[in-house]
Amino acid sequence: MMQSLRLRLVIGAVLAIAFVLLLVGFGLSRVFSTYAAERYRSDMSAIMDQLAASIEIRNADAVVTDEPSDPRFGLPGSGLYWQVVPKDGKVIRSRSLWDVELSLAALHDGPYRFRETLGPDGAPILVDIRQIEVETGQGNRPFTLLAAFDRKVLDDAISQYHGSMTGMLIATAAVLLAAAFLQIGIGLAPLSRLQANLARVRAGSLDQFEGEGPTELKPLVLELNQLLKERETAVERARARASDLAHGLKTPLTVLLHVADGLPGPEKAMIRQQVDLIRQRSDRQLQSARLGVEQMTQTGLASLTGKLVSVLKPVTTARGIDWDVRLDDQLTADMDPADLAEALGNVLDNATRFARGVIRVSAAQDEAAVRLVVEDDGPGVEEAGLAEIAGRGVHLGDGEGSGLGLAISADVLAAYGGGLSFARSALGGLKVTLSMPTRTSRRTRSVKE
Incomplete structure (x- = not known):
């Protein structure tokens, strides 16, 4: 099935034009062929009229007193011929027939309602026939008049016309x-302008579609604007509920912390740890509520990575760990800066915990996605455990932390249509790839879905 509207219209136009022109060509061919044949028939009729008017009976023999004056009748095989055939008596013919007599029995049906036979040179000729009677003293004498011309003359005229008509x-x-x-x-x-406006809406530079355009598209624009309004209302409602949830949790958590202060050391530490976990998970859920609803913006990878590295450098410098950052200043990701900072920050923090001497950050872009790669020379993870790294509560190494960092990064990237993948690094440690789809690939995927 053809998916392209433009292709459908082009094929429809080509078929319609081809059909109409073929019909016109066929009609014009028939009209011209009939016209040309009638012109020759008229010429042959005029010749026979002259012959009929010139036949006289002398001494019981028929003679033509006034032969047609066209000089071609005097040239043997010229392509123009006439003949008078009495019922009984001598046949009279033009000099152009030379010593050939056209046999009435040899005539057969030809094109354009002519009769056809072979001429003096063996080429086909078209013949027009008329039966007449001439009055004499002994009664009427019947005659058969023939006027003929080379078929090639008519065929060439029609062929030449067809060539000009085809051009x-x-x-x-x-x-x-x-x-x-x-x-x-x-x-x-x-439609192209509508697509451009849709891209501007996605980019956040336009709140609603412009109402100008063809009458046929205005209902679609109105429906899209209404959809945007409903979406904005739903987002605001979700944010309000998320805010209410945040405020509703603050007070009970604060009360629990105060209660924990009066407990012995182990119980106090346990309650504080659990409260921290609740806060982290609630913050994560609150942030997830807004992921994917913010207007899409572009974030420079080199600039954002530089800021995150500068924050982590004091920790890595003290341990003798070097940073190898290989990022193009022009490379960008279609993500909110805060979301990308959280996703990348968790990965970089994980690398600083396990690296021994170097952390490498690089990136590449193709038509499908921007891929940011973070590698370290730490102990790494066995192949069998790579698929479990991003699971919630999974701890690497010494088991410090909540085990939510990489899971949160995976959630953030998934909200933008991307993902997090793990492999062994050439440096010896873990290789983490953050994939962020481009807007083009994201639009293509949405259309297919």
Whole structure:
């Protein structure tokens, strides 16, 4: 099934133009062929009229007193012939037939309602026939009049016309196709503008679609604007509920911390740890509530990574760990800076905990996604355990921390249509790849879905 509207319109235009021009060509061919044949028939009729008027009976023999004056009748095999055949008596013929007599029995049906036979040179000729009677003293004498011409003359005239007509039809087809392409381009231009406005809405530079455009698209624009309004209302409602939840949790958590202060050391530490876990998870859920609803922005990878590295450098410098950052200043990701900072920050923090001497950060981009790679030279993870790293509560190494860092990074990237993957690094440790799809690939995936 054809998915392209433009292709459908082009194929429809091509088929319509081809059908119309073929129909016109067939009609013009028939009209011209009939016209040319009738012109020759008229000429042959005029010759026979002159012959009929010139036949006289002298001494019981028929003679033509006034032969047609066309000089071709006097040239043997010239392509123009006449013949008078009495019912009984001597046949009278033009000099162009030379010593060949056209046999009435050899005539057969030819094109354009002519009769056909072979001429003096063996080439086909078309013959027009008329039966007449001439009055004499002994009564009427019947005669058969024949006027003929070379078939090739008529065929060549029609063929030449077909050649000229074909060239004209091809030129007409080219002009009509150009007009059809222009019309299709103009007709689909509003859809291109609508797509551009949709990209601006996604980028956050436009709140709603502009109402200008063809009448046929205005209902669609109105529906899209209404959808955006409903989406904005739903987002605001979700944010309000998330805010209410945050405020509702603060007070009970604060009370629990005060209660914990009056407990012995082990119980106090346990309650504080659990309260911290609740706060982390609630903050994560609150942040997830807004992921994917913020307007899409572009974040420079080199700038953001530099800021995160500068925060972590005091820790790594004290341990003798070097940073190898290889990022193009022009490389960007279609993510909110805060979301990307959280996703990348957790990965970089994990690398600083296990690296022994170097942490490498690099990135590459293709049509599908931007891929940010973080590698370290730490102990790494066995192949069998790579698939479990991003699970919630999974601890690496000494088991410090909540075990939510990489899981949170995976959630953030998933909200943007990306993901987190793990492999063994050439440095010997863990290789973490953050994949962030481009807007083009994200739009393509949405259309397929």
